[in-house]
Amino acid sequence: MVSDYGGQDHDKAGEIATQLLKRVKDRVKPGVKLIDIAAWVEEETTAMGGQPAFPCSVAVNDYAAHYAPLFGDESVIPANSMVKVDLGVHINGYICDCATTLNFNDKLAYLERASTDALKAAVDSIRAGATISEIGRNVHESIRKYNANPIFNLSGHTMSPYTVHAGLSILNHDNPSTAMLEEGMVVALEPFTTNGKGYVSDHGNPGIYAISEVRNVRNPVGRKILTRMFGERKTLPFAERWLHSIEGSRLALSSAIRELVSAGILDSYPPLRENSGGMVSQHECTVLVEKNGCHFIGGYEV
Numbered sequence: 001m002v003s004d005y006g007g008q009d010h011d012k013a014g015e016i017a018t019q020l021l022k023r024v025k026d027r028v029k030p031g032v033k034l035i036d037i038a039a040w041v042e043e044e045t046t047a048m049g050g051q052p053a054f055p056c057s058v059a060v061n062d063y064a065a066h067y068a069p070l071f072g073d074e075s076v077i078p079a080n081s082m083v084k085v086d087l088g089v090h091i092n093g094y095i096c097d098c099a100t101t102l103n104f105n106d107k108l109a110y111l112e113r114a115s116t117d118a119l120k121a122a123v124d125s126i127r128a129g130a131t132i133s134e135i136g137r138n139v140h141e142s143i144r145k146y147n148a149n150p151i152f153n154l155s156g157h158t159m160s161p162y163t164v165h166a167g168l169s170i171l172n173h174d175n176p177s178t179a180m181l182e183e184g185m186v187v188a189l190e191p192f193t194t195n196g197k198g199y200v201s202d203h204g205n206p207g208i209y210a211i212s213e214v215r216n217v218r219n220p221v222g223r224k225i226l227t228r229m230f231g232e233r234k235t236l237p238f239a240e241r242w243l244h245s246i247e248g249s250r251l252a253l254s255s256a257i258r259e260l261v262s263a264g265i266l267d268s269y270p271p272l273r274e275n276s277g278g279m280v281s282q283h284e285c286t287v288l289v290e291k292n293g294c295h296f297i298g299g300y301e302v
């Protein structure tokens with residue numbers, strides 16, 4: 001039996017994440033800066049006794065995920081928008097990954113209902129021995145009832161200590177995979193729904209990075225970034241925004257980051273936008289796979 005579950009640490013990270021997902025609703029309103037929402041989530045995570053597992057993403061409308069506002073980002077929540085807040089909390093590396101959608105457009109309410117229903121279909125499908133095919137079929141069927149599409153190239157995922165994506169993808173659509181969940185796996189379930197075609201791709205400058213390999217670098221700013229981030233984060237993702245306390249010159253910082261990325265030392269995660277401009281809704285929670293079902297660790301409760 002695998003065991004990626006961290007017991008009390010994991011449940012506490014889950015409890016903090018669940019509470020934050022509820023509390024952030026009061027902060028997300030048209031006119032509010034995205035950066036203020038993300039910074040609030042990250043500060044509260046620490047104040048409540050956890051650590052951010054990755055930078056908070058505030059993704060608007062056709063942006064599905066990975067929108068961590070850049071340093072100095074002035075963008076605000078637009079009127080009539082659909083906003084996904086995706087946050088992660090960890091304690092000693094035990095991660096709860098979760099998300100909710102705040103919708104300000106009545107015409108899109110069905111997409112929000114579709115992603116909550118789809119999350120319920122996913123949770124109800126979880127047990128040791130469930131195949132990726134069976135889970136994907138149940139989620140996809142539930143989304144079809146709303147005449148919506150899943151995002152075909154975004155999926156849930158297993159997690160292990162200090163690792164957000166541990167290898168197995170939990171697809172949100174009909175698929176032939178015979179891979180199975182095992183007792184003791186920790187999985188993030190995150191069906192996305194859209195009125196677009198259902199495919200995302202990179203769009204815009206990355207606000208999220210992670211160390212993929214620690215190597216010596218000559219650039220002194222690059223060296224400072226690696227020392228500080230590996231010390232604080234190990235291989236967990238961090239925000240571009242967080243690096244401005246390490247180096248005050250924006251030019252020196254951006255060229256150091258560029259160098260680290262092209263040397264293969266940092267991975268970058270740009271925002272993901274739905275290709276056809278479709279609106280996107282997402283709900284996510286983290287569960288522990290058990291013999292006959294699952295234990296809810298934290299996140300959006302269905």
Ligand code: MN
Nearest residue numbers: 086097098099
């Ligand atoms: Mn997430």
Ligand code: MN
Nearest residue numbers: 097188190284
């Ligand atoms: Mn996730």
